[in-house]
Amino acid sequence: MKSKIDLIIRREYLERVSKKSFIITTILMPLLMVFLMVLPALIMLIGGGSSESKILVIDNSGSIYSEMHGFDEVEFFPCTESVDSALTRPGFDAVLVIPANVLTSDKAQLKLYSNGPSSMMRESAITGQIDNIVKDIRLRSYNIENIDKIIADAEVCLPMTTIRTDKTDDENLGSGISYALGVAMSFILYMFILIYGQMIMTSIIEEKNNRVLELVVSSVKPAQLMMGKILGVSLVALTQILIWGVLIIGLVGFVMPAVLPSLLPADAMSDITAVQSGNIAAVSDQDAVELIQSMLLLTNIGFIIKLIATMTAFLIAGFLFYASIFAAIGSSVDNVQDAGQLTTVVTFPIIFAIIFAMLAAGEPTSGLAFWTSIIPFTSPMVMVARVPYGIPGWEVWLSLALLVASFIGMVWVAGKIYRVGIFMYGKKPTIREIIRWFNYK
Structure with missing residues (x-):
């Protein structure tokens, strides 16, 4: 059984990673992100010579x-x-x-x-x-x-630095950086789940229409075929995000510390040195203390690895959870048009998860943020939006455990649908018919 699943995983993985589109997007996406970050500065620099x-x-x-x-x-x-x-x-x-x-x-x-x-x-x-x-x-x-x-003396803008007094060992960023990073990570997960989840669905539909599955299931059980497809595509997604992670770690951990001194004025570098040494009072711009602390933490390779590891764990678990649903949808229909209607039902929780993630990034300790980061349908996106704030570790582990357990349960449900659906042609099944498939031997 294991060798058969291994063969399916290897086929699904190699077929996708060998495509030029995968190689191009994997290499170009981080470069594109860096380019978009420096684009505003380039535009201002180029625009500096515009006519008066x-x-x-x-x-x-x-x-x-x-x-x-x-x-x-x-x-x-x-x-x-x-x-x-x-x-x-x-x-x-x-x-x-x-x-x-x-x-x-x-x-x-x-x-x-x-x-x-x-x-x-x-x-x-x-x-x-x-x-x-x-x-x-x-x-x-x-x-x-x-x-x-008199008015100038009366005006005041007091800086505020948040000091955590709870007994968490997690390092946390400033609220502004945490919000931006949390939302960005949630959107990346959202993108991966939708893109690669639908990739599994369309692959099953194509093979079903080409009658390939009828030949394959003669030597492989439907459950093995489904798991092989899900795990194979999951490895593709994991490969891509790990490559991106290495590039980002290299950029942030090695390039930024080397380039930063030449990009910032002398007083800014002295402020950074003061924060590094713990001499906060020596910082010339007290409003920038929290920002400097956050930026220094983002250049900490250990912290970046922790963030990427957490994101990867929820990416894998969340993707496996939704991928099993997409696999069940693909096996129950004959064409992408019919699948689109069922996909809409699955997409709604993902969209709501992004909305909840943005709310959780603003209020990471609220009841809504906690419960939506625990419920499996929304937890992948919401939890990674809360992680940069340094939430208690038990919440992360509880969320991940429930997500993995839900994936196992969803695989069982999807397997029941998959083993019957791949042999159904010419008719779009109703929800009642799909429920009856659970009783088929």
């Missing part, structure tokens, strides 16, 4: 333009003409109209007449500058000595 934007300003208040100043590639010029006349002047890209009541009314509205598409960042910068000018003029109208200094 010249804007005419019609200041009906008579008080704003004198305090305005250009920024980046934007330059302002005064204008006393009408809007229509100003728009016809060559060499200018837009006309900004400041209303007369801008200093007295909170309902005053700026208007920017542009000869072409307008940048959202440019609009935001213009309104932000004028907002500050209006605020300063209104404050000066109170004739209070040193009012700017």
Whole structure:
């Protein structure tokens, strides 16, 4: 029995990993992720040489333009003409109209007449500058000595660092980094379960339509065939995520520490050194303490390996759970169209799991987060969203144990459907008929 399953696993595995599409996506996906991370900086760098934007300003208040100043590639010029006349002047890209009541009314509205598409960042910068000018003029109208200094001294933005007092031995990231990392890991699991789960389903449907299964089951039991397919495709998914994991560990653990000093200014590096030595008080920007601590933890290879190991465990268990369901669906129908209707029912829990994962990433200790990370239909995605927060280890093990037990039970259910469904042709079975298959000998 074992040798037969081994042959099926080997066939399913080698058939898929030898495809060019698998090799290309496995190598290019991490590179694409890195490229997308640095793309905004590249765009800003390339965009730095863009042409200057010249804007005419019609200041009906008579008080704003004198305090305005250009920024980046934007330059302002005064204008006393009408809007229509100003728009016809060559060499200018837009006309900004400041209303007369801008200093007295909170309902005053700026208007920017542009000869072409307008940048959202440019609009935001213009309104932000004028907002500050209006605020300063209104404050000066109170004739209070040193009012700017009084307001500046009164403004406060206190940083807060979370210190865990519970007796957990797990290292945890800052809340912001934990949220982003948890959601990202959940989406990766979501992608793998859907892509590789449907791969199993379509493979069974194709072999069923080609009558290949009728030949195979003459020497292999249906249950062995199903397990071989599920485990073979699971190894394909595991291979891909392990390769990605090695590349990510190499990038984060070796490349980042070497490249980081050249990318950051000297004061930022001194802050990082202070946090590493535990001298938090010496950090110049206290708001950045938690971020620095999180980034240093992300360069810790041991921590990264722990995260990837947890993610891999839930990926395997969650995929096996859902793969058995997809295998049962594939064996019970004759074409992908009929399978699509049944797949929708299976997809709903996966979609809900992603929604719950995003909620759990925001509130990892809530009752909803706990229970949805325990229920097998949602636990793969929800639990990995909570793991970066350093939740108690017993919750992770309980969730994983229930998921594995549910997989075993689901394999038994799927096996009952599979052994009958692969011989059914020409008719889409009803739910009642599928239930009757459980009683077939």
